[in-house]
Amino acid sequence: MPSETLRLRIAVQKSGRLADRSLELISGAGLRVMKGANELLYRIENQPIDLLRVRDDDIPTFVADGVAELGIVGYNVLAEHFPEDDLEERIVMRLGFGKCTLKIAVPDSVSYEGPLSLEGKRIATSYPNILGKWLKDRGVSATIVEMRGAVEVAPRMKIAHAICDLVSTGATLEANGMKAVDLVLASEAVLIKAPHAPPADLAHVYDMLLRRFDGVTASNGAKYVMLNAPREHLNEIIELIPGADAPTIMPLAGREDTVAVHAVCQENVFWDTLDKLKAAGASAILVLPIEKMMK
Ligand code: ATP
Numbered sequence: 001m002p003s004e005t006l007r008l009r010i011a012v013q014k015s016g017r018l019a020d021r022s023l024e025l026i027s028g029a030g031l032r033v034m035k036g037a038n039e040l041l042y043r044i045e046n047q048p049i050d051l052l053r054v055r056d057d058d059i060p061t062f063v064a065d066g067v068a069e070l071g072i073v074g075y076n077v078l079a080e081h082f083p084e085d086d087l088e089e090r091i092v093m094r095l096g097f098g099k100c101t102l103k104i105a106v107p108d109s110v111s112y113e114g115p116l117s118l119e120g121k122r123i124a125t126s127y128p129n130i131l132g133k134w135l136k137d138r139g140v141s142a143t144i145v146e147m148r149g150a151v152e153v154a155p156r157m158k159i160a161h162a163i164c165d166l167v168s169t170g171a172t173l174e175a176n177g178m179k180a181v182d183l184v185l186a187s188e189a190v191l192i193k194a195p196h197a198p199p200a201d202l203a204h205v206y207d208m209l210l211r212r213f214d215g216v217t218a219s220n221g222a223k224y225v226m227l228n229a230p231r232e233h234l235n236e237i238i239e240l241i242p243g244a245d246a247p248t249i250m251p252l253a254g255r256e257d258t259v260a261v262h263a264v265c266q267e268n269v270f271w272d273t274l275d276k277l278k279a280a281g282a283s284a285i286l287v288l289p290i291e292k293m294m295k
């Protein structure tokens with residue numbers, strides 16, 4: 001029997017907050033996922049790639065050990081695993097989803113005047129390494145109480161004075177009578193890579209994958225804007241287009257005083273911006289979604 005051909009592995013969260021968006025990125029890159037009988041490993045039908053589906057906490061180690069060549073994980077999880085390392089060496093790209101912040105929170109009734117307010121206090125967290133480093137950098141000595149979950153109930157249960165936990169909307173904190181008072185870490189999903197290069201036979205697949213992930217990530221939320229602008233207000237109008245670099249300027253047939261402007265905007269374009277463009281003299285404004293982009 002011929003031996004199984006080499007396949008690349010991407011470690012992804014099996015279920016949870018990053019799972020769906022990770023799969024979207026993967027299918028956005030043109031990979032067809034076969035959800036087979038094997039729950040741990042999904043095959044990609046049209047490329048020599050498998051998805052290793054695990055708990056997010058296992059992803060940094062699997063990728064560092066080369067069990068998977070690539071992985072998609074929260075920056076917070078990566079930073080907690082390798083508190084002393086230069087994380088940029090492990091990160092291939094930031095993915096723009098799974099955004100959240102690790103914050104210090106205290107009960108509503110407690111006043112907070114900066115990190116020194118935590119001196120001698122007990123702080124509950126699932127991120128002892130990140131918090132320990134943050135406190136040390138600020139010259140604060142406090143007791144870290146490690147909890148796996150339900151960190152937000154710690155003050156009420158008199159387990160801790162403060163907590164350090166992930167926050168996205170603040171609703172959970174509010175429901176527990178607490179307020180966020182300081183930022184420890186801003187996080188989003190990141191693509192990480194193994195320390196060694198991929199097997200030579202798979203180098204082209206690996207490179208293609210990175211190029212496509214970059215394309216999908218770059219086009220996320222990006223818009224294509226087309227409008228007509230009077231020449232005399234051209235600079236002003238270009239400045240109003242959010243995150244546009246090097247727009248294309250084209251003459252309009254039979255209109256000496258007006259040009260067409262086409263630009264890729266890296267950010268969302270809101271009605272407010274359209275109003276300003278209109279007020280500056282732009283007309284025939286179109287904002288189109290971008291499906292794919294390769295730089
Ligand atoms: P697993 O079962 O894989 O261990 P988990 O319970 O540890 O999952 P999830 O709650 O699914 O993790 O969160 C995964 C990641 O999603 C977090 O590590 C973080 O990077 C990101 N995230 C985005 N928003 C939030 C939020 N509001 N709360 C927690 N995590 C968030």
Ligand code: ZN
Pocket residue numbers: 055056057
């Ligand atoms: Zn986890």
